[in-house]
Amino acid sequence: MKKLILGLCPLLVVATTWKIGLLMGLIVLVTTLIATLIFGLIQRYLPPDSRRACHIIIVGTVIGLADLYLTMLFAEQRQQLGIYLPLATVSCLLLSVDALEKGLGKHWSSLIWAFIGGGYYLGLLGVVGGVREIFGRQTPLASSAPGGFLSFGLLLGVIAAVSRRVCGERTIAYLSRLDLRR
Amino acid sequence: MHEKAKSLLAIGIVALCSFGVLGSGYLLIHQIADARLEDSGPSPFQMVLPQAISFAPLECGALVVHEAKDVNGEVVGLAFTAVADGFCGPIEVMVALDPHSGRVMKVEIISQTETPGLGDRITAPEFTDQFSGKMVDDFKQIDAISGATVSSQAVAEIVDSSVRQVLAAYRGES
Amino acid sequence: MKELLLICLGSIFVDNLLLSRYLGLDTLPDEAVNLREVARLGLFTTLIMVIATPIVYLVESLVLAPFEIWFGRPIVILLVIAATVRLASSWIRPFGSFSVINSGLLGLALLTIGRGYGLFESLVYALGSGLGLTAVLLVLAGISDELRFSNIPESFRGVPMIFIVVGILALCLGGFCGMIKL
Numbered sequence: 001m002k003k004l005i006l007g008l009c010p011l012l013v014v015a016t017t018w019k020i021g022l023l024m025g026l027i028v029l030v031t032t033l034i035a036t037l038i039f040g041l042i043q044r045y046l047p048p049d050s051r052r053a054c055h056i057i058i059v060g061t062v063i064g065l066a067d068l069y070l071t072m073l074f075a076e077q078r079q080q081l082g083i084y085l086p087l088a089t090v091s092c093l094l095l096s097v098d099a100l101e102k103g104l105g106k107h108w109s110s111l112i113w114a115f116i117g118g119g120y121y122l123g124l125l126g127v128v129g130g131v132r133e134i135f136g137r138q139t140p141l142a143s144s145a146p147g148g149f150l151s152f153g154l155l156l157g158v159i160a161a162v163s164r165r166v167c168g169e170r171t172i173a174y175l176s177r178l179d180l181r182r
Numbered sequence: 183m184h185e186k187a188k189s190l191l192a193i194g195i196v197a198l199c200s201f202g203v204l205g206s207g208y209l210l211i212h213q214i215a216d217a218r219l220e221d222s223g224p225s226p227f228q229m230v231l232p233q234a235i236s237f238a239p240l241e242c243g244a245l246v247v248h249e250a251k252d253v254n255g256e257v258v259g260l261a262f263t264a265v266a267d268g269f270c271g272p273i274e275v276m277v278a279l280d281p282h283s284g285r286v287m288k289v290e291i292i293s294q295t296e297t298p299g300l301g302d303r304i305t306a307p308e309f310t311d312q313f314s315g316k317m318v319d320d321f322k323q324i325d326a327i328s329g330a331t332v333s334s335q336a337v338a339e340i341v342d343s344s345v346r347q348v349l350a351a352y353r354g355e356s
Numbered sequence: 357m358k359e360l361l362l363i364c365l366g367s368i369f370v371d372n373l374l375l376s377r378y379l380g381l382d383t384l385p386d387e388a389v390n391l392r393e394v395a396r397l398g399l400f401t402t403l404i405m406v407i408a409t410p411i412v413y414l415v416e417s418l419v420l421a422p423f424e425i426w427f428g429r430p431i432v433i434l435l436v437i438a439a440t441v442r443l444a445s446s447w448i449r450p451f452g453s454f455s456v457i458n459s460g461l462l463g464l465a466l467l468t469i470g471r472g473y474g475l476f477e478s479l480v481y482a483l484g485s486g487l488g489l490t491a492v493l494l495v496l497a498g499i500s501d502e503l504r505f506s507n508i509p510e511s512f513r514g515v516p517m518i519f520i521v522v523g524i525l526a527l528c529l530g531g532f533c534g535m536i537k538l
Contacts, residue, residue, distance in 0.1 A: 002384075005515050009381040010459045013298050046196075050189035052456070053438060054196040060431030061200035065207045067427045072215035079293060083466040087379070089430040090459045094382070097457065146526035148299070148378070153512075153519030160511035197431075204427060270371060271471045295470050297376055 005156070007094040008121055012128060012148050014084050016136065021129025023077060025122030027066050028088055029115070032095040035059040036114040040100060040107050056089075059096060063089045095121070128152055227261035230278035230288040234258050240352075247348055250278075259287055262348060266340035269332040271295040273304070275340055277313075281352050289313040289341055294333075301333035309334065318345055360480045363473075367484035372492060373460055375526040377467070380460025380489045381518075384496075394497040395490065400444070400454060402486025405464055408433075408440040409482035410475055412465040433465040460489055496521060 011028065015021035039058050046054055067085055070078040078085065095117040103110025131151050139147075227237050227248050234250035247262040259278045266273040273294040278287040291305040303309060304327065312324050321342040326334035367373070374380045383401055384394070412433050420428060438456045464485050468478040499521050508517060 002515055003382060006382045006384060006518075007457075007459070009519075010378050010463060013378045016299075046192050047185065047188045049185065050192040050196075053189075053193045053435065056434045056438065056456070057193070057196050057200045057431055060428070060434060061203055063430055064200075064204045064427035068204070068207050068211050071427075072211045082295070083463070083470050086430040086466055087459060087463050089434065090382070090457055090462050093457045146299070146375075146523050149519050149523030149526055151523075153516045153521075153523060156519065157509070157512035157516035160516065161509065164511055200431065201428075204425075208427070295467075297371065298378075
């Protein structure tokens with residue numbers, strides 16, 4: 001679980017406005033879904049040693065397509081994402097691997113977990129983007145670079161605090177134990 | 183050994199498929215992009231000279247400059263790109279210049295790999311708008327971004343030197 | 357020679373892989389580990405970086421660039437890294453928690469290509485970045501250790517605190533900006 005959120009870290013760089021944050025999140029979500037779908041279908045036909053490498057190739061292909069699509073048709077946004085678009089391969093890979101594990105080999109389960117993970121990223125990125133955009137108008141530095149880390153950390157903490165209030169301690173404990181049941 | 187060969191074969195096949203997908207994706211999107219360009223025909227230089235409808239390349243010394251003309255065929259400006267040595271790599275800059283007055287009309291940053299949050303704020307209008315309306319000697323008074331002096335100065339210097347070059351060559355020709 | 361040194365030093369202090377570019381945070385494993393493990397992980401990552409980055413440079417200049425297959429970069433880089441990790445694991449005792457799915461490795465390779473570094477420059481850059489990353493991870497681990505006994509609200513423990521700490525570290529590093537002109 002910790003690894004998943006840490007995997008979100010590189011994508012935070014670009015989330016300086018809610019639009020770009022959402023764009024990045026959307027790319028990650030769609031890529032993860034497609035990659036999980038394809039890999040989930042073919043994984044049993046692949047020799048076990050090659051699975052990790054093939055997974056990488058598949059995720060990389062989808063990101064490559066996204067890259068092509070953006071570069072040629074939405075050049076300005078692609079420029080704003082910079083090197084962090086190909087870098088999203090890692091984040092999508094993390095999500096995809098995690099989704100397949102949680103899905104316990106059942107196809108639809110994996111897809112749903114991929115959707116949850118990707119959606120989580122999408123939401124977080126969008127909100128962080130928005131927060132940084134709003135605060136960026138007041139203090140220019142606080143909304144970029146170090147500010148990004150700080151705002152994300154604070155945001156996570158606030159979300160956790162609110163979830164605790166709303167769901168109660170026991171639900172949280174149950175949910176976190178759910179992750180470890182692999 | 184047999185297992186390893188099978189694994190490598192599997193990887194190879196998947197890689198080939200991926201290559202095929204990416205290749206066809208490339209060709210397909212290239213066609214779509216080309217078609218789009220043919221229809222609307224925007225030139226990248228419209229970023230800095232939106233009122234122009236045609237851009238004719240000229241050679242001004244070492245730089246390729248585009249002469250921008252509007253609907254009436256009048257030259258509304260010169261557009262060119264230049265690359266500066268930034269803090270963390272090359273900064274590509276696009277400049278629109280008024281050849282008659284020698285003033286810069288607009289500056290846009292096309293690409294940069296500066297420090298996120300600091301150096302990359304050279305792309306913000308608060309920085310690039312400072313160049314509009316200024317002449318060659320005014321660039322020394324550009325306000326640098328605090329914490330990104332090198333990035334800011336790199337842009338100022340490249341605008342300065344390229345404008346000098348272009349004006350000299352253009353006025354020399356015409 | 358002087359430029360190489362500047363690149364190396366610059367990548368440790370000014371353009372730190374983690375603090376400036378948000379890369380490499382997923383080198384940290386899920387469970388809390390002691391400083392020694394973090395140090396070994398960091399140094400192992402540095403080793404992989406130093407070996408893999410020049411190879412990536414070669415592949416990029418010989419294969420990717422001439423055919424302009426920029427969209428294939430993440431795949432190729434990740435595969436090179438995977439092969440390197442496989443190789444290195446046979447010499448050095450393999451780490452259980454180390455994974456090829458590491459944003460630091462991919463990010464470093466992408467940055468090297470993006471900056472247009474040559475062979476030796478990429479070597480030096482990889483070395484500096486790896487060391488810088490290791491240093492930051494060590495500091496982070498040390499601080500996390502200390503924080504375990506502090507009065508942090510329950511919601512902020514764990515991941516949110518990591519990000520806040522990294523944010524503060526990044527702020528401290530901001531003072532170094534401009535020290536070295538690359």
